[in-house]
Amino acid sequence: MPLFAMAEQQEPAKSEQTTEQKSEQETSNPAQEKSSSTQTKKSNQPLPIKELDLQKQDLKHYLSKERISPLLVGPTEYVTLIKNYSSANSKGVAILLPDWQQGATNPKAINYLANTLPEHGWTTITIQPDNKPDNYPSIAINTTEQKKANEEIISTYKNDFSLLIKAVMAKAKEYPGIVIIVSQGMHSTLLIDMFSQENSEPANALILLSSYxxxxxxxxxxxxxxxxxxxxxxxxxxxxxxxxxxxxxxITYAKQRKSITEQEMKVYYRQRQLNNTVTGYYPEVELLSQIHSWLRAVGW
Known part of the structure:
Protein backbone atom coordinates (compact mmCIF):
# COMPACT_ATOMS: atom_id res chain seq x y z
CA MET A 1 0.00 0.00 0.00
CA PRO A 2 1.37 3.46 -0.84
CA LEU A 3 2.64 5.48 2.10
CA PHE A 4 0.27 8.40 1.47
CA ALA A 5 -2.70 5.98 1.70
CA MET A 6 -1.48 4.59 5.01
CA ALA A 7 -1.13 8.15 6.34
CA GLU A 8 -4.70 8.95 5.29
CA GLN A 9 -6.00 5.88 7.15
CA GLN A 10 -4.05 6.70 10.34
CA GLU A 11 -5.08 10.39 10.50
CA PRO A 12 -8.84 9.76 10.95
CA ALA A 13 -8.11 7.35 13.82
CA LYS A 14 -5.99 10.04 15.49
CA SER A 15 -8.77 12.55 14.94
CA GLU A 16 -11.37 10.19 16.46
CA GLN A 17 -9.14 9.61 19.50
CA THR A 18 -8.79 13.34 20.02
CA THR A 19 -12.55 13.81 19.81
CA GLU A 20 -13.13 11.04 22.37
CA GLN A 21 -10.60 12.67 24.73
CA LYS A 22 -12.35 16.01 24.35
CA SER A 23 -15.68 14.35 24.99
CA GLU A 24 -14.36 12.71 28.16
CA GLN A 25 -12.97 16.05 29.36
CA GLU A 26 -16.27 17.75 28.64
CA THR A 27 -18.26 15.09 30.52
CA SER A 28 -15.85 15.25 33.49
CA ASN A 29 -16.03 19.03 33.88
CA PRO A 30 -19.68 19.19 35.10
CA ALA A 31 -18.89 16.76 37.90
CA GLN A 32 -15.95 18.86 38.98
CA GLU A 33 -18.05 22.00 38.80
CA LYS A 34 -20.79 20.32 40.87
CA SER A 35 -18.27 19.20 43.49
CA SER A 36 -16.80 22.68 43.64
CA SER A 37 -20.28 24.16 43.96
CA THR A 38 -21.13 21.77 46.82
CA GLN A 39 -17.97 22.71 48.69
CA THR A 40 -18.76 26.39 48.23
CA LYS A 41 -22.27 25.89 49.62
CA LYS A 42 -20.90 24.00 52.62
CA SER A 43 -18.38 26.74 53.37
CA ASN A 44 -21.14 29.36 53.16
CA GLN A 45 -23.40 27.61 55.67
CA PRO A 46 -23.77 29.62 58.91
CA LEU A 47 -22.27 28.25 62.11
CA PRO A 48 -24.62 27.06 64.88
CA ILE A 49 -25.85 29.85 67.18
CA LYS A 50 -24.53 29.68 70.72
CA GLU A 51 -27.00 28.58 73.38
CA LEU A 52 -26.50 31.80 75.36
CA ASP A 53 -27.36 33.90 72.30
CA LEU A 54 -30.50 31.81 71.75
CA GLN A 55 -31.54 32.38 75.36
CA LYS A 56 -31.09 36.13 74.98
CA GLN A 57 -33.07 36.15 71.74
CA ASP A 58 -35.90 34.19 73.37
CA LEU A 59 -36.07 36.61 76.30
CA LYS A 60 -36.23 39.62 74.01
CA HIS A 61 -38.82 37.94 71.78
CA TYR A 62 -41.25 36.51 74.33
CA LEU A 63 -41.08 39.00 77.20
CA SER A 64 -42.38 42.56 77.23
CA LYS A 65 -39.86 45.31 76.64
CA GLU A 66 -40.72 46.85 80.01
CA ARG A 67 -39.19 43.87 81.83
CA ILE A 68 -36.00 43.62 79.78
CA SER A 69 -33.08 45.80 80.83
CA PRO A 70 -29.83 45.36 78.86
CA LEU A 71 -26.73 45.72 81.02
CA LEU A 72 -23.39 46.58 79.42
CA VAL A 73 -20.40 45.16 81.29
CA GLY A 74 -17.27 46.18 79.43
CA PRO A 75 -17.74 45.07 75.80
CA THR A 76 -20.33 42.41 76.74
CA GLU A 77 -24.06 43.03 76.87
CA TYR A 78 -26.04 40.98 79.38
CA VAL A 79 -29.79 40.67 79.69
CA THR A 80 -31.48 41.34 83.03
CA LEU A 81 -35.19 41.10 83.81
CA ILE A 82 -36.55 43.69 86.24
CA LYS A 83 -39.92 43.56 87.96
CA ASN A 84 -40.79 46.35 90.40
CA TYR A 85 -42.44 45.69 93.74
CA SER A 86 -46.23 45.89 93.72
CA SER A 87 -47.00 46.05 97.45
CA ALA A 88 -47.59 49.16 99.56
CA ASN A 89 -44.05 49.25 100.93
CA SER A 90 -40.67 48.40 99.41
CA LYS A 91 -38.43 46.00 101.31
CA GLY A 92 -35.52 46.07 98.89
CA VAL A 93 -34.08 44.26 95.89
CA ALA A 94 -33.77 40.52 95.31
CA ILE A 95 -31.14 39.62 92.70
CA LEU A 96 -31.94 36.24 91.18
CA LEU A 97 -29.02 34.29 89.74
CA PRO A 98 -29.71 30.95 88.00
CA ASP A 99 -27.06 28.29 87.66
CA TRP A 100 -24.99 28.14 84.50
CA GLN A 101 -26.68 26.31 81.60
CA GLN A 102 -30.03 27.63 82.87
CA GLY A 103 -32.13 30.48 81.57
CA ALA A 104 -33.35 33.52 83.48
CA THR A 105 -36.90 32.14 83.34
CA ASN A 106 -36.12 28.54 84.32
CA PRO A 107 -39.07 27.01 86.21
CA LYS A 108 -37.09 25.23 88.93
CA ALA A 109 -37.31 28.19 91.33
CA ILE A 110 -36.04 31.43 89.82
CA ASN A 111 -39.02 32.24 87.60
CA TYR A 112 -41.48 31.68 90.43
CA LEU A 113 -39.55 33.98 92.77
CA ALA A 114 -39.20 36.63 90.06
CA ASN A 115 -42.97 36.79 89.65
CA THR A 116 -43.96 36.33 93.32
CA LEU A 117 -41.49 38.35 95.41
CA PRO A 118 -42.70 41.71 93.97
CA GLU A 119 -46.09 41.05 95.57
CA HIS A 120 -44.30 40.92 98.94
CA GLY A 121 -42.35 44.17 98.52
CA TRP A 122 -39.27 43.06 96.63
CA THR A 123 -38.06 44.43 93.32
CA THR A 124 -36.50 41.50 91.46
CA ILE A 125 -33.54 41.67 89.08
CA THR A 126 -33.01 38.36 87.29
CA ILE A 127 -29.68 37.80 85.55
CA GLN A 128 -29.08 35.79 82.39
CA PRO A 129 -25.49 34.67 83.17
CA ASP A 130 -22.84 33.17 80.93
CA ASN A 131 -23.00 29.47 80.22
CA LYS A 132 -20.60 26.86 81.53
CA PRO A 133 -17.13 27.35 79.99
CA ASP A 134 -16.11 25.07 77.15
CA ASN A 135 -13.88 22.13 78.04
CA TYR A 136 -14.73 22.35 81.75
CA PRO A 137 -14.01 20.32 83.72
CA SER A 138 -10.83 19.26 81.99
CA ILE A 139 -10.57 15.72 80.62
CA ALA A 140 -6.77 15.65 80.56
CA ILE A 141 -5.31 12.26 81.43
CA ASN A 142 -2.80 13.63 83.92
CA THR A 143 -4.33 14.79 87.23
CA THR A 144 -1.92 17.70 87.56
CA GLU A 145 -2.82 18.92 84.09
CA GLN A 146 -6.52 18.57 84.91
CA LYS A 147 -6.20 20.72 88.01
CA LYS A 148 -4.15 23.38 86.24
CA ALA A 149 -6.58 23.56 83.32
CA ASN A 150 -9.60 23.77 85.64
CA GLU A 151 -8.04 26.59 87.65
CA GLU A 152 -7.22 28.59 84.52
CA ILE A 153 -10.72 28.18 83.05
CA ILE A 154 -12.50 29.07 86.30
CA SER A 155 -10.17 32.01 86.90
CA THR A 156 -11.13 33.52 83.54
CA TYR A 157 -14.82 32.86 84.17
CA LYS A 158 -14.57 34.41 87.65
CA ASN A 159 -13.21 37.66 86.28
CA ASP A 160 -16.20 38.16 83.95
CA PHE A 161 -18.61 36.92 86.62
CA SER A 162 -17.25 39.37 89.19
CA LEU A 163 -17.67 42.31 86.82
CA LEU A 164 -21.26 41.22 86.09
CA ILE A 165 -22.22 40.93 89.78
CA LYS A 166 -20.67 44.31 90.62
CA ALA A 167 -22.63 45.94 87.77
CA VAL A 168 -25.89 44.34 88.93
CA MET A 169 -25.20 45.33 92.55
CA ALA A 170 -24.69 48.93 91.41
CA LYS A 171 -28.00 48.73 89.54
CA ALA A 172 -29.74 47.34 92.63
CA LYS A 173 -28.58 50.26 94.77
CA GLU A 174 -30.65 52.58 92.60
CA TYR A 175 -33.69 51.16 94.44
CA PRO A 176 -34.54 51.67 98.13
CA GLY A 177 -34.01 48.98 100.77
CA ILE A 178 -31.59 46.13 101.31
CA VAL A 179 -30.10 43.86 98.65
CA ILE A 180 -30.30 40.07 98.85
CA ILE A 181 -29.10 37.53 96.30
CA VAL A 182 -30.77 34.21 95.53
CA SER A 183 -28.24 32.01 93.77
CA GLN A 184 -28.30 28.49 92.33
CA GLY A 185 -25.66 25.80 91.95
CA MET A 186 -22.09 26.64 90.98
CA HIS A 187 -22.71 30.38 90.94
CA SER A 188 -23.23 30.31 94.72
CA THR A 189 -19.66 29.12 95.22
CA LEU A 190 -18.33 31.86 92.94
CA LEU A 191 -20.34 34.48 94.86
CA ILE A 192 -18.97 33.34 98.22
CA ASP A 193 -15.45 33.38 96.79
CA MET A 194 -16.00 36.86 95.34
CA PHE A 195 -17.41 38.27 98.60
CA SER A 196 -14.48 36.84 100.55
CA GLN A 197 -12.15 39.23 98.71
CA GLU A 198 -11.27 42.42 100.56
CA ASN A 199 -12.21 44.76 97.69
CA SER A 200 -15.67 43.23 97.20
CA GLU A 201 -18.76 44.57 98.95
CA PRO A 202 -21.16 41.70 99.73
CA ALA A 203 -24.94 41.74 99.57
CA ASN A 204 -26.91 42.16 102.80
CA ALA A 205 -27.90 38.49 102.70
CA LEU A 206 -27.50 35.41 100.53
CA ILE A 207 -29.91 32.57 99.78
CA LEU A 208 -28.37 29.40 98.32
CA LEU A 209 -30.33 26.91 96.23
CA SER A 210 -28.84 23.43 95.66
CA SER A 211 -25.30 24.78 95.78
CA TYR A 212 -22.05 22.90 95.29
CA ILE A 251 -27.09 16.71 99.03
CA THR A 252 -23.63 15.39 99.95
CA TYR A 253 -21.90 18.74 100.28
CA ALA A 254 -24.82 20.41 102.03
CA LYS A 255 -24.11 18.14 104.99
CA GLN A 256 -20.44 19.09 104.81
CA ARG A 257 -21.30 22.82 104.88
CA LYS A 258 -23.58 22.46 107.88
CA SER A 259 -20.92 20.61 109.84
CA ILE A 260 -18.22 23.20 109.13
CA THR A 261 -20.48 26.21 109.81
CA GLU A 262 -21.48 24.69 113.16
CA GLN A 263 -17.81 24.18 114.06
CA GLU A 264 -17.09 27.83 113.21
CA MET A 265 -20.31 28.93 115.00
CA LYS A 266 -21.44 31.12 112.13
CA VAL A 267 -24.30 33.42 113.12
CA TYR A 268 -27.42 33.88 111.01
CA TYR A 269 -26.92 30.62 109.15
CA ARG A 270 -29.87 28.33 108.53
CA GLN A 271 -29.98 25.17 106.42
CA ARG A 272 -33.18 23.43 105.37
CA GLN A 273 -34.02 20.45 103.18
CA LEU A 274 -37.30 20.80 101.28
CA ASN A 275 -39.44 17.87 100.16
CA ASN A 276 -40.08 17.76 96.42
CA THR A 277 -41.52 15.29 93.91
CA VAL A 278 -39.68 16.29 90.70
CA THR A 279 -35.87 16.22 90.93
CA GLY A 280 -34.38 19.70 90.98
CA TYR A 281 -37.72 21.54 91.20
CA TYR A 282 -38.47 23.50 94.37
CA PRO A 283 -41.95 23.29 95.93
CA GLU A 284 -43.14 26.85 95.40
CA VAL A 285 -45.22 27.46 98.54
CA GLU A 286 -42.64 25.88 100.85
CA LEU A 287 -39.80 27.79 99.18
CA LEU A 288 -41.52 31.14 99.69
CA SER A 289 -42.45 30.23 103.26
CA GLN A 290 -38.84 29.35 104.15
CA ILE A 291 -37.57 32.62 102.70
CA HIS A 292 -40.17 34.71 104.54
CA SER A 293 -39.62 33.03 107.90
CA TRP A 294 -35.85 33.36 107.63
CA LEU A 295 -36.02 37.04 106.65
CA ARG A 296 -38.28 37.71 109.67
CA ALA A 297 -35.83 35.86 111.92
CA VAL A 298 -32.99 38.03 110.64
CA GLY A 299 -35.07 41.15 111.22
CA TRP A 300 -36.37 42.00 107.75
Whole structure:
Protein backbone atom coordinates (compact mmCIF):
# COMPACT_ATOMS: atom_id res chain seq x y z
CA MET A 1 0.00 0.00 0.00
CA PRO A 2 1.37 3.46 -0.84
CA LEU A 3 2.64 5.48 2.10
CA PHE A 4 0.27 8.40 1.47
CA ALA A 5 -2.70 5.98 1.70
CA MET A 6 -1.48 4.59 5.01
CA ALA A 7 -1.13 8.15 6.34
CA GLU A 8 -4.70 8.95 5.29
CA GLN A 9 -6.00 5.88 7.15
CA GLN A 10 -4.05 6.70 10.34
CA GLU A 11 -5.08 10.39 10.50
CA PRO A 12 -8.84 9.76 10.95
CA ALA A 13 -8.11 7.35 13.82
CA LYS A 14 -5.99 10.04 15.49
CA SER A 15 -8.77 12.55 14.94
CA GLU A 16 -11.37 10.19 16.46
CA GLN A 17 -9.14 9.61 19.50
CA THR A 18 -8.79 13.34 20.02
CA THR A 19 -12.55 13.81 19.81
CA GLU A 20 -13.13 11.04 22.37
CA GLN A 21 -10.60 12.67 24.73
CA LYS A 22 -12.35 16.01 24.35
CA SER A 23 -15.68 14.35 24.99
CA GLU A 24 -14.36 12.71 28.16
CA GLN A 25 -12.97 16.05 29.36
CA GLU A 26 -16.27 17.75 28.64
CA THR A 27 -18.26 15.09 30.52
CA SER A 28 -15.85 15.25 33.49
CA ASN A 29 -16.03 19.03 33.88
CA PRO A 30 -19.68 19.19 35.10
CA ALA A 31 -18.89 16.76 37.90
CA GLN A 32 -15.95 18.86 38.98
CA GLU A 33 -18.05 22.00 38.80
CA LYS A 34 -20.79 20.32 40.87
CA SER A 35 -18.27 19.20 43.49
CA SER A 36 -16.80 22.68 43.64
CA SER A 37 -20.28 24.16 43.96
CA THR A 38 -21.13 21.77 46.82
CA GLN A 39 -17.97 22.71 48.69
CA THR A 40 -18.76 26.39 48.23
CA LYS A 41 -22.27 25.89 49.62
CA LYS A 42 -20.90 24.00 52.62
CA SER A 43 -18.38 26.74 53.37
CA ASN A 44 -21.14 29.36 53.16
CA GLN A 45 -23.40 27.61 55.67
CA PRO A 46 -23.77 29.62 58.91
CA LEU A 47 -22.27 28.25 62.11
CA PRO A 48 -24.62 27.06 64.88
CA ILE A 49 -25.85 29.85 67.18
CA LYS A 50 -24.53 29.68 70.72
CA GLU A 51 -27.00 28.58 73.38
CA LEU A 52 -26.50 31.80 75.36
CA ASP A 53 -27.36 33.90 72.30
CA LEU A 54 -30.50 31.81 71.75
CA GLN A 55 -31.54 32.38 75.36
CA LYS A 56 -31.09 36.13 74.98
CA GLN A 57 -33.07 36.15 71.74
CA ASP A 58 -35.90 34.19 73.37
CA LEU A 59 -36.07 36.61 76.30
CA LYS A 60 -36.23 39.62 74.01
CA HIS A 61 -38.82 37.94 71.78
CA TYR A 62 -41.25 36.51 74.33
CA LEU A 63 -41.08 39.00 77.20
CA SER A 64 -42.38 42.56 77.23
CA LYS A 65 -39.86 45.31 76.64
CA GLU A 66 -40.72 46.85 80.01
CA ARG A 67 -39.19 43.87 81.83
CA ILE A 68 -36.00 43.62 79.78
CA SER A 69 -33.08 45.80 80.83
CA PRO A 70 -29.83 45.36 78.86
CA LEU A 71 -26.73 45.72 81.02
CA LEU A 72 -23.39 46.58 79.42
CA VAL A 73 -20.40 45.16 81.29
CA GLY A 74 -17.27 46.18 79.43
CA PRO A 75 -17.74 45.07 75.80
CA THR A 76 -20.33 42.41 76.74
CA GLU A 77 -24.06 43.03 76.87
CA TYR A 78 -26.04 40.98 79.38
CA VAL A 79 -29.79 40.67 79.69
CA THR A 80 -31.48 41.34 83.03
CA LEU A 81 -35.19 41.10 83.81
CA ILE A 82 -36.55 43.69 86.24
CA LYS A 83 -39.92 43.56 87.96
CA ASN A 84 -40.79 46.35 90.40
CA TYR A 85 -42.44 45.69 93.74
CA SER A 86 -46.23 45.89 93.72
CA SER A 87 -47.00 46.05 97.45
CA ALA A 88 -47.59 49.16 99.56
CA ASN A 89 -44.05 49.25 100.93
CA SER A 90 -40.67 48.40 99.41
CA LYS A 91 -38.43 46.00 101.31
CA GLY A 92 -35.52 46.07 98.89
CA VAL A 93 -34.08 44.26 95.89
CA ALA A 94 -33.77 40.52 95.31
CA ILE A 95 -31.14 39.62 92.70
CA LEU A 96 -31.94 36.24 91.18
CA LEU A 97 -29.02 34.29 89.74
CA PRO A 98 -29.71 30.95 88.00
CA ASP A 99 -27.06 28.29 87.66
CA TRP A 100 -24.99 28.14 84.50
CA GLN A 101 -26.68 26.31 81.60
CA GLN A 102 -30.03 27.63 82.87
CA GLY A 103 -32.13 30.48 81.57
CA ALA A 104 -33.35 33.52 83.48
CA THR A 105 -36.90 32.14 83.34
CA ASN A 106 -36.12 28.54 84.32
CA PRO A 107 -39.07 27.01 86.21
CA LYS A 108 -37.09 25.23 88.93
CA ALA A 109 -37.31 28.19 91.33
CA ILE A 110 -36.04 31.43 89.82
CA ASN A 111 -39.02 32.24 87.60
CA TYR A 112 -41.48 31.68 90.43
CA LEU A 113 -39.55 33.98 92.77
CA ALA A 114 -39.20 36.63 90.06
CA ASN A 115 -42.97 36.79 89.65
CA THR A 116 -43.96 36.33 93.32
CA LEU A 117 -41.49 38.35 95.41
CA PRO A 118 -42.70 41.71 93.97
CA GLU A 119 -46.09 41.05 95.57
CA HIS A 120 -44.30 40.92 98.94
CA GLY A 121 -42.35 44.17 98.52
CA TRP A 122 -39.27 43.06 96.63
CA THR A 123 -38.06 44.43 93.32
CA THR A 124 -36.50 41.50 91.46
CA ILE A 125 -33.54 41.67 89.08
CA THR A 126 -33.01 38.36 87.29
CA ILE A 127 -29.68 37.80 85.55
CA GLN A 128 -29.08 35.79 82.39
CA PRO A 129 -25.49 34.67 83.17
CA ASP A 130 -22.84 33.17 80.93
CA ASN A 131 -23.00 29.47 80.22
CA LYS A 132 -20.60 26.86 81.53
CA PRO A 133 -17.13 27.35 79.99
CA ASP A 134 -16.11 25.07 77.15
CA ASN A 135 -13.88 22.13 78.04
CA TYR A 136 -14.73 22.35 81.75
CA PRO A 137 -14.01 20.32 83.72
CA SER A 138 -10.83 19.26 81.99
CA ILE A 139 -10.57 15.72 80.62
CA ALA A 140 -6.77 15.65 80.56
CA ILE A 141 -5.31 12.26 81.43
CA ASN A 142 -2.80 13.63 83.92
CA THR A 143 -4.33 14.79 87.23
CA THR A 144 -1.92 17.70 87.56
CA GLU A 145 -2.82 18.92 84.09
CA GLN A 146 -6.52 18.57 84.91
CA LYS A 147 -6.20 20.72 88.01
CA LYS A 148 -4.15 23.38 86.24
CA ALA A 149 -6.58 23.56 83.32
CA ASN A 150 -9.60 23.77 85.64
CA GLU A 151 -8.04 26.59 87.65
CA GLU A 152 -7.22 28.59 84.52
CA ILE A 153 -10.72 28.18 83.05
CA ILE A 154 -12.50 29.07 86.30
CA SER A 155 -10.17 32.01 86.90
CA THR A 156 -11.13 33.52 83.54
CA TYR A 157 -14.82 32.86 84.17
CA LYS A 158 -14.57 34.41 87.65
CA ASN A 159 -13.21 37.66 86.28
CA ASP A 160 -16.20 38.16 83.95
CA PHE A 161 -18.61 36.92 86.62
CA SER A 162 -17.25 39.37 89.19
CA LEU A 163 -17.67 42.31 86.82
CA LEU A 164 -21.26 41.22 86.09
CA ILE A 165 -22.22 40.93 89.78
CA LYS A 166 -20.67 44.31 90.62
CA ALA A 167 -22.63 45.94 87.77
CA VAL A 168 -25.89 44.34 88.93
CA MET A 169 -25.20 45.33 92.55
CA ALA A 170 -24.69 48.93 91.41
CA LYS A 171 -28.00 48.73 89.54
CA ALA A 172 -29.74 47.34 92.63
CA LYS A 173 -28.58 50.26 94.77
CA GLU A 174 -30.65 52.58 92.60
CA TYR A 175 -33.69 51.16 94.44
CA PRO A 176 -34.54 51.67 98.13
CA GLY A 177 -34.01 48.98 100.77
CA ILE A 178 -31.59 46.13 101.31
CA VAL A 179 -30.10 43.86 98.65
CA ILE A 180 -30.30 40.07 98.85
CA ILE A 181 -29.10 37.53 96.30
CA VAL A 182 -30.77 34.21 95.53
CA SER A 183 -28.24 32.01 93.77
CA GLN A 184 -28.30 28.49 92.33
CA GLY A 185 -25.66 25.80 91.95
CA MET A 186 -22.09 26.64 90.98
CA HIS A 187 -22.71 30.38 90.94
CA SER A 188 -23.23 30.31 94.72
CA THR A 189 -19.66 29.12 95.22
CA LEU A 190 -18.33 31.86 92.94
CA LEU A 191 -20.34 34.48 94.86
CA ILE A 192 -18.97 33.34 98.22
CA ASP A 193 -15.45 33.38 96.79
CA MET A 194 -16.00 36.86 95.34
CA PHE A 195 -17.41 38.27 98.60
CA SER A 196 -14.48 36.84 100.55
CA GLN A 197 -12.15 39.23 98.71
CA GLU A 198 -11.27 42.42 100.56
CA ASN A 199 -12.21 44.76 97.69
CA SER A 200 -15.67 43.23 97.20
CA GLU A 201 -18.76 44.57 98.95
CA PRO A 202 -21.16 41.70 99.73
CA ALA A 203 -24.94 41.74 99.57
CA ASN A 204 -26.91 42.16 102.80
CA ALA A 205 -27.90 38.49 102.70
CA LEU A 206 -27.50 35.41 100.53
CA ILE A 207 -29.91 32.57 99.78
CA LEU A 208 -28.37 29.40 98.32
CA LEU A 209 -30.33 26.91 96.23
CA SER A 210 -28.84 23.43 95.66
CA SER A 211 -25.30 24.78 95.78
CA TYR A 212 -22.05 22.90 95.29
CA UNK A 213 -18.73 23.41 93.51
CA UNK A 214 -18.99 21.72 90.12
CA UNK A 215 -15.65 20.19 89.14
CA UNK A 216 -13.90 16.91 88.34
CA UNK A 217 -14.59 14.04 90.73
CA UNK A 218 -10.94 14.00 91.87
CA UNK A 219 -11.15 17.57 93.19
CA UNK A 220 -14.81 17.82 94.25
CA UNK A 221 -14.26 17.13 97.97
CA UNK A 222 -11.36 19.56 98.25
CA UNK A 223 -13.11 22.41 96.38
CA UNK A 224 -16.40 22.00 98.23
CA UNK A 225 -14.61 21.94 101.57
CA UNK A 226 -12.92 25.23 100.65
CA UNK A 227 -16.34 26.63 99.69
CA UNK A 228 -17.76 25.53 103.05
CA UNK A 229 -14.94 27.23 104.98
CA UNK A 230 -15.41 30.49 103.05
CA UNK A 231 -19.13 30.33 103.80
CA UNK A 232 -18.52 29.62 107.49
CA UNK A 233 -16.18 32.61 107.81
CA UNK A 234 -18.60 35.04 106.13
CA UNK A 235 -20.34 37.71 108.22
CA UNK A 236 -23.57 38.17 106.24
CA UNK A 237 -26.70 36.04 106.85
CA UNK A 238 -27.07 32.89 104.72
CA UNK A 239 -30.09 30.67 104.07
CA UNK A 240 -28.90 27.35 102.64
CA UNK A 241 -31.65 25.35 100.91
CA UNK A 242 -31.51 22.02 99.09
CA UNK A 243 -33.97 19.31 98.09
CA UNK A 244 -34.77 15.77 99.14
CA UNK A 245 -34.64 14.79 95.45
CA UNK A 246 -31.68 16.87 94.32
CA UNK A 247 -28.36 16.48 92.55
CA UNK A 248 -26.35 13.91 94.58
CA UNK A 249 -23.49 16.37 95.07
CA UNK A 250 -25.87 19.07 96.29
CA ILE A 251 -27.09 16.71 99.03
CA THR A 252 -23.63 15.39 99.95
CA TYR A 253 -21.90 18.74 100.28
CA ALA A 254 -24.82 20.41 102.03
CA LYS A 255 -24.11 18.14 104.99
CA GLN A 256 -20.44 19.09 104.81
CA ARG A 257 -21.30 22.82 104.88
CA LYS A 258 -23.58 22.46 107.88
CA SER A 259 -20.92 20.61 109.84
CA ILE A 260 -18.22 23.20 109.13
CA THR A 261 -20.48 26.21 109.81
CA GLU A 262 -21.48 24.69 113.16
CA GLN A 263 -17.81 24.18 114.06
CA GLU A 264 -17.09 27.83 113.21
CA MET A 265 -20.31 28.93 115.00
CA LYS A 266 -21.44 31.12 112.13
CA VAL A 267 -24.30 33.42 113.12
CA TYR A 268 -27.42 33.88 111.01
CA TYR A 269 -26.92 30.62 109.15
CA ARG A 270 -29.87 28.33 108.53
CA GLN A 271 -29.98 25.17 106.42
CA ARG A 272 -33.18 23.43 105.37
CA GLN A 273 -34.02 20.45 103.18
CA LEU A 274 -37.30 20.80 101.28
CA ASN A 275 -39.44 17.87 100.16
CA ASN A 276 -40.08 17.76 96.42
CA THR A 277 -41.52 15.29 93.91
CA VAL A 278 -39.68 16.29 90.70
CA THR A 279 -35.87 16.22 90.93
CA GLY A 280 -34.38 19.70 90.98
CA TYR A 281 -37.72 21.54 91.20
CA TYR A 282 -38.47 23.50 94.37
CA PRO A 283 -41.95 23.29 95.93
CA GLU A 284 -43.14 26.85 95.40
CA VAL A 285 -45.22 27.46 98.54
CA GLU A 286 -42.64 25.88 100.85
CA LEU A 287 -39.80 27.79 99.18
CA LEU A 288 -41.52 31.14 99.69
CA SER A 289 -42.45 30.23 103.26
CA GLN A 290 -38.84 29.35 104.15
CA ILE A 291 -37.57 32.62 102.70
CA HIS A 292 -40.17 34.71 104.54
CA SER A 293 -39.62 33.03 107.90
CA TRP A 294 -35.85 33.36 107.63
CA LEU A 295 -36.02 37.04 106.65
CA ARG A 296 -38.28 37.71 109.67
CA ALA A 297 -35.83 35.86 111.92
CA VAL A 298 -32.99 38.03 110.64
CA GLY A 299 -35.07 41.15 111.22
CA TRP A 300 -36.37 42.00 107.75
Missing amino acids: FDTSAEFAFEENKRFAHQLAMSEYPVLDLFLKNDHPKA
